[in-house]
Amino acid sequence: MRNLYNLSKDQLIEMLASWNEPRYRADQLWTWLYEGRATSFDEMTNLSKSLRERLKAETTLGVLTQVAEEISKDGTVKRLYQLSDGQLIEAVLMVYEDGRRTACISTQAGCAMGCVFCATGQMGFARHLSAAEIFEQALLFSGDLERQGDRLSNVVLMGMGEPFHNYDASIQAVHRLSNELGIGARHITISTVGLVPQIRQFADEGMQVKLAISLHAATDAERGALLPINKRWPLEELLDACRYYIDKTGRRITFEWALIEGENDTPEQANALGKLLRGLMCHVNLIPLNPTPGYAGGPTQSEASQQFIDTLAQYGVGATMRVRRGIDINAGCGQLKSKVLKHKRVKE
Numbered sequence: 001m002r003n004l005y006n007l008s009k010d011q012l013i014e015m016l017a018s019w020n021e022p023r024y025r026a027d028q029l030w031t032w033l034y035e036g037r038a039t040s041f042d043e044m045t046n047l048s049k050s051l052r053e054r055l056k057a058e059t060t061l062g063v064l065t066q067v068a069e070e071i072s073k074d075g076t077v078k079r080l081y082q083l084s085d086g087q088l089i090e091a092v093l094m095v096y097e098d099g100r101r102t103a104c105i106s107t108q109a110g111c112a113m114g115c116v117f118c119a120t121g122q123m124g125f126a127r128h129l130s131a132a133e134i135f136e137q138a139l140l141f142s143g144d145l146e147r148q149g150d151r152l153s154n155v156v157l158m159g160m161g162e163p164f165h166n167y168d169a170s171i172q173a174v175h176r177l178s179n180e181l182g183i184g185a186r187h188i189t190i191s192t193v194g195l196v197p198q199i200r201q202f203a204d205e206g207m208q209v210k211l212a213i214s215l216h217a218a219t220d221a222e223r224g225a226l227l228p229i230n231k232r233w234p235l236e237e238l239l240d241a242c243r244y245y246i247d248k249t250g251r252r253i254t255f256e257w258a259l260i261e262g263e264n265d266t267p268e269q270a271n272a273l274g275k276l277l278r279g280l281m282c283h284v285n286l287i288p289l290n291p292t293p294g295y296a297g298g299p300t301q302s303e304a305s306q307q308f309i310d311t312l313a314q315y316g317v318g319a320t321m322r323v324r325r326g327i328d329i330n331a332g333c334g335q336l337k338s339k340v341l342k343h344k345r346v347k348e
Helices: 009-020 023-034 049-058 117-122 131-147 163-181 194-205 220-226 236-250 266-275 302-313 338-347
Strands: 065-073 079-081 089-095 101-104 109-111 125-128 154-157 188-192 210-214 255-259 282-288 318-321
Touching: 009 023, 023 236, 079 131, 101 131, 125 163, 131 163, 154 163, 163 188, 163 194, 188 194, 194 210, 194 236, 210 236, 236 255, 255 302, 266 282, 266 302, 282 302, 302 318
Parallel strands: 101 154, 154 188, 188 210, 210 255, 255 282, 282 318
Antiparallel strands: 065 079, 079 089, 089 101, 109 125
């Protein structure tokens, strides 16, 4: 069966023309898909009954099947989805008091990067997601919000997987988020562990999408122990690519830094980071480490966090603490996998 979310407008027109349907039916169907956020063909009341029945028989409205949902005490929603081949992914909706509604979506089932403190990295890599599978996660949250009189305002590609390892599908999904969901490019963020060729390629795309890079250490030895990708593209090459991105786009880069108590939250680490980033158009997003079963490190305490921020300021490097969301349901950064593995074990 054909997934309608895989089809462009022209492909949808072509399909319905082959069914001897008039051209305006494609416009109606497209409206139901991306403005009406229809969840079933029965909702599409201005389509003929015969067309709706054929659509039911030969096509699908997406491929994600919701298996489970958890809601945090802070309002964060985490969903477990099963794909058509049985793979499992998670997606998160974060609700903020300032009105932002941010979907954190996955680009892969699992992840090949192997970052030691990330639960998704600990589970290994299964496969890339298609652009439609990436996009559909945000579409489902968007539809639910609109039915509540609300709207999806932001999307971050920070869920399971490394977006730049699945570069083409991730970029296609971003274009669809803008074109079909109306999410402004500046309200979309792509996060990478630092795939240097793809950072340069992304700079050449000319997109206004935000770029975030997981850094977490200021020397090659320390970063390589946390993020294996650093052995392939060490800090000098990564920072060269960052400078290329800034020069090409004129846009600021966000560096993500998971504060691990006693490891990378010390004054020495803050000074090393300040020296590394001094003069670069960037901002540091500090995140107290979220707990995962496969890593023993713990989150930094608030006093050390503030000292870290103050030290970076001495080098002209701005930094803020990220508001942690959904920690009680393992929906925070680096925590996505627990339900995936649980349901895999049940199936086995």
